[in-house]
Amino acid sequence: xxxxxxxxxxxxxxxxxxxxxxxxxxxxxxxxxxxxxxxxxxxxxxxxxxxxxxxxxxxxxxxxxxxxxxxxxxxxxxxxxxxxxxxxxxxxxxxxxxxxxxxxxxxxxxxxxxxxxxxxxxxxxxxxxxxxxxxxxxxxxxxxxxxxxxxxxxxxxxxxxxxxxxxxxxxxxxxxxxxxxxxxxxxxxxxxxxxxxxxxxxxxxxxxxxxxxxxxxxxxxxxxxxxxxxxxxxxxxxxxxxxxxxxxxxxxxxxxxxxxxxxxxxxxxxxxxxxxxxxxxxxxxxxxxxxxxxxxxxxxxxxxxxxxxxxxxxxxxxxxxxxxxxxxxxxxxxxxxxxxxxxxxxxxxxxxxxxxxxxxxxxxxxxxxxxxxxxxxxxxxxxxxxxxxxxxxxxxxxxxxxxxxxxxxxxxxxxxxxxxxxxxxxxxxxxxxxxxxxxxxxxxxxxxxxxxxxxxxxxxxxxxxxxxxxxxxxxxxxxxxxxxxxxxxxxxxxxxxxxxxxxxxxxxxxxxxxxxxxxxxxxxxxxxxxxxxxxxxxxxxxxxxxxxxxxxxxxxxxxxxxxxxxxxxxxxxxxxx
RNA sequence: GCCCUUGUAGUUCAAUGGAUAGAACAGUCCCGUCCUAAGGGAUUGAUGUAGGUUCGAUUCCUGCCAAGGGCACCA
Numbered sequence: 001x002x003x004x005x006x007x008x009x010x011x012x013x014x015x016x017x018x019x020x021x022x023x024x025x026x027x028x029x030x031x032x033x034x035x036x037x038x039x040x041x042x043x044x045x046x047x048x049x050x051x052x053x054x055x056x057x058x059x060x061x062x063x064x065x066x067x068x069x070x071x072x073x074x075x076x077x078x079x080x081x082x083x084x085x086x087x088x089x090x091x092x093x094x095x096x097x098x099x100x101x102x103x104x105x106x107x108x109x110x111x112x113x114x115x116x117x118x119x120x121x122x123x124x125x126x127x128x129x130x131x132x133x134x135x136x137x138x139x140x141x142x143x144x145x146x147x148x149x150x151x152x153x154x155x156x157x158x159x160x161x162x163x164x165x166x167x168x169x170x171x172x173x174x175x176x177x178x179x180x181x182x183x184x185x186x187x188x189x190x191x192x193x194x195x196x197x198x199x200x201x202x203x204x205x206x207x208x209x210x211x212x213x214x215x216x217x218x219x220x221x222x223x224x225x226x227x228x229x230x231x232x233x234x235x236x237x238x239x240x241x242x243x244x245x246x247x248x249x250x251x252x253x254x255x256x257x258x259x260x261x262x263x264x265x266x267x268x269x270x271x272x273x274x275x276x277x278x279x280x281x282x283x284x285x286x287x288x289x290x291x292x293x294x295x296x297x298x299x300x301x302x303x304x305x306x307x308x309x310x311x312x313x314x315x316x317x318x319x320x321x322x323x324x325x326x327x328x329x330x331x332x333x334x335x336x337x338x339x340x341x342x343x344x345x346x347x348x349x350x351x352x353x354x355x356x357x358x359x360x361x362x363x364x365x366x367x368x369x370x371x372x373x374x375x376x377x378x379x380x381x382x383x384x385x386x387x388x389x390x391x392x393x394x395x396x397x398x399x400x401x402x403x404x405x406x407x408x409x410x411x412x413x414x415x416x417x418x419x420x421x422x423x424x425x426x427x428x429x430x431x432x433x434x435x436x437x438x439x440x441x442x443x444x445x446x447x448x449x450x451x452x453x454x455x456x457x458x459x460x461x462x463x464x465x466x467x468x469x470x471x472x473x474x475x476x477x478x479x480x481x482x483x484x485x486x487x488x489x490x491x492x493x494x495x496x497x498x499x500x501x502x503x504x505x506x507x508x509x510x511x512x513x514x515x516x517x518x519x520x521x522x523x524x525x526x527x528x529x530x531x532x533x534x535x536x537x538x539x540x541x542x543x544x545x546x547x548x549x550x551x552x553x554x555x556x557x558x559x560x561x562x563x564x565x566x567x568x569x570x571x572x573x574x575x576x577x
Numbered sequence: 578g579c580c581c582u583u584g585u586a587g588u589u590c591a592a593u594g595g596a597u598a599g600a601a602c603a604g605u606c607c608c609g610u611c612c613u614a615a616g617g618g619a620u621u622g623a624u625g626u627a628g629g630u631u632c633g634a635u636u637c638c639u640g641c642c643a644a645g646g647g648c649a650c651c652a
Contacts, residue, residue, distance in 0.1 A: 040593075040594090040595095041593090042593060042595085043593095044595095044596075045592080045595095045596075045597090045598085045599070046596080046597085049596070053595090053596090055594090055595060055633095058595080058632065058633080059632090061632075062632065068632075093596075094595080094596040095595080095596070095632075095633075096632090097595075097596070138652095140652070143652095177652060180651075180652065181651055181652080182651070182652065185651095213651095216651095273652090295649080295650095296649080296650080297650085298649070298650050299650095300649065300650085303648095307580085308580095308648095309580085309647075309648050309649085310648085310649060311648095311649065311650090312649045312650040313650095314650085315649090315650040316650060317650080319650090321649095321650065321651080321652085322651075322652050325652095347646095348581085348582065348645090348646065348647095349645095349646055349647070350647090350652085351581065351582080351646080351647075352580075352581065352646085352647050352648075353647075353648095353652090355581095376582090378582090378583090378645095379645080379646075381645080385645095386645085386646090408615095411615070412615095415613095427615090435589090435590095438589090438590060438591085438601095439589085439590055439591080440590095440591090442582070442583085443582090443583075443590090444582090444583080444644095444645070444646090445589090446589085448588095448589090451588070451589065451602080452589075454589085454601075454602065454615095455615050456601080456602075456615060456616090457600080457601040457602065457615095458589080458590070458591095458600060458601035458602080459601080459602095459615085461615050462601090462615070462616090464615085465613080465615050465616075466615095466616090468613070468615095469612080469613060469616080470612095471613095472612060472613055473612050474612095475612085476612050477612085480612095511593080519590090519591085522591095523590090523591060523592090523600085526591095526600075526601085527599095527600080530600085530617095533616060533617065534616095534617065534618090536612080536616080536617085537608090537616070537617040537618080538617085540611065540612075541612060542612055543611095543612090555612095576613085577613085577615080
């Protein structure tokens with residue numbers, strides 16, 4: 001992982017090319033005695049339109065009753081008087097856009113910066129000295145770790161890294177449901193399977209849960225029986241149940257750790273519903289009459305008063321529900337880590353539920369509520385519909401990784417690299433994570449084994465492959481003793497797009513951080529890798545020529561950028577594949 | 578019924594209110610003496626629907642249609 005250190009100030013002045021342009025535009029506008037709040041700057045879709053573009057002339061034209069193109073010309077005249085050195089030319093285009101073309105010197109200088117900043121390239125300081133806790137993955141012991149958890153993990157891990165790269169200290173948190181009805185269902189199912197020991201294998205647990213869940217729906221007697229088990233788990237007063245419970249929990253958690261290792265997540269803090277339960281119950285009881293009220297033997301929060309749902313916090317059995325546990329969790333978290341911000345990542349089906357929890361939190365712990373941000377991601381669904389561990393209609397994370405890895409190994413059959421198995425797993429996990437992180441966080445993914453996972457084009461392996469190619473070029477340059485050089489200014493036909501994309505990386509990271517959207521990084525990297533692959537196809541990089549040292553420098557800048565970018569996505573960048 | 582999401586090529590996804598709506602996969606056609614062809618190049622093809630706001634709408638607003646999610650003792 002790149003070391004996050006305090007970056008020195010001059011690096012920042014570099015990143016601020018955007019700021020330089022905005023300032024120049026604003027100054028020009030002010031000189032014309034016009035006013036503008038925020039200068040909108042964007043990268044035109046077409047490289048031919050330049051590197052940055054602003055629409056100020058069009059937005060201001062109406063105010064002053066001028067033709068936008070003429071106004072743009074006037075603004076440009078002022079900009080040109082004090083033209084920033086990074087700018088080569090400024091032109092009017094289209095309906096009145098002002099397009100900035102940056103100089104070749106700027107691009108060369110930005111390559112130097114990429115190399116100089118090395119593993120810090122792309123990072124920023126916007127969250128300096130902030131402490132953030134990010135909760136994600138949240139699987140439940142006694143249930144399967146399925147591809148929905150994989151989704152939460154991929155997104156949570158990437159958001160954590162993006163936040164870290166923006167200067168914050170991040171604690172990764174995992175909240176696991178080790179008590180509650182689902183556990184009782186699994187225990188009931190286990191007892192009725194005739195299995196003697198949970199320790200034999202953990203796959204029994206998933207099936208046991210499915211059995212219990214089905215029986216719970218089907219018969220009133222079983223329902224009561226399972227509720228009884230639930231109470232016993234909570235009270236810990238039955239030796240047989242305690243044994244199944246303790247072994248089952250242990251096995252589940254060990255299994256989860258294996259998966260986290262494969263996925264590249266290392267949690268700092270673990271929280272359990274069993275610890276949140278009693279605290280939640282107490283919190284609710286202390287606030288009956290103030291926040292909560294009794295209804296049909298349960299303690300509820302009347303969310304309807306606030307346009308939300310009414311929900312049960314302590315059920316009529318006297319047991320705390322998920323709602324009160326989540327409330328307690330917020331308190332426990334804040335006691336364990338003095339954070340400025342707490343981010344909770346769950347599937348979108350919990351969106352309205354969590355709003356109720358937040359509404360309660362606002363009343364009981366207003367300062368915590370203010371620091372809490374709930375991010376919901378879409379659901380991973382199967383072509384057949386919603387995945388359900390109750391019916392056993394699930395794809396486990398492990399089986400998915402295994403299957404994809406087998407396909408990768410098949411593709412690598414002619415390869416002669418040493419640690420094929422490990423690399424295959426890195427590629428498999430990369431492919432899976434990419435398919436999750438390539439789209440915006442809130443959207444559902446209809447998961448189809450054949451269609452969702454690609455090794456070509458818009459895919460994780462495409463990025464990894466581009467990185468290994470660059471790596472191979474650098475190896476060769478080393479062997480042929482070609483030293484990196486950025487002192488001359490060369491126009492390399494096949495490198496223009498690459499040059500024009502590399503310097504944008506820090507902007508992309510900033511935006512991904514601001515909006516909690518890793519897919520900006522994904523999209524950018526894919527475009528960047530495409531530019532590199534074109535460059536690679538058009539230009540011979542390692543050769544005996546004047547431009548070779550610069551082309552090698554470009555290659556290294558690319559390798560460095562994609563390496564840092566893949567890290568942000570939580571995808572490994574193998575040297576060979 | 579009420580509330581929340583989402584509707585973009587055949588498919589999976591992009592697009593900060595801007596310029597000719599980008600990619601990838603699939604289809605058709607090229608590229609192998611050369612640093613890894615998991616690659617490069619060319620080509621066919623899309624904004625659910627009806628209005629509104631705006632100099633400009635895939636993006637904002639409203640209606641309709643469609644899909645998904647949520648709505649008291651599950652998590």
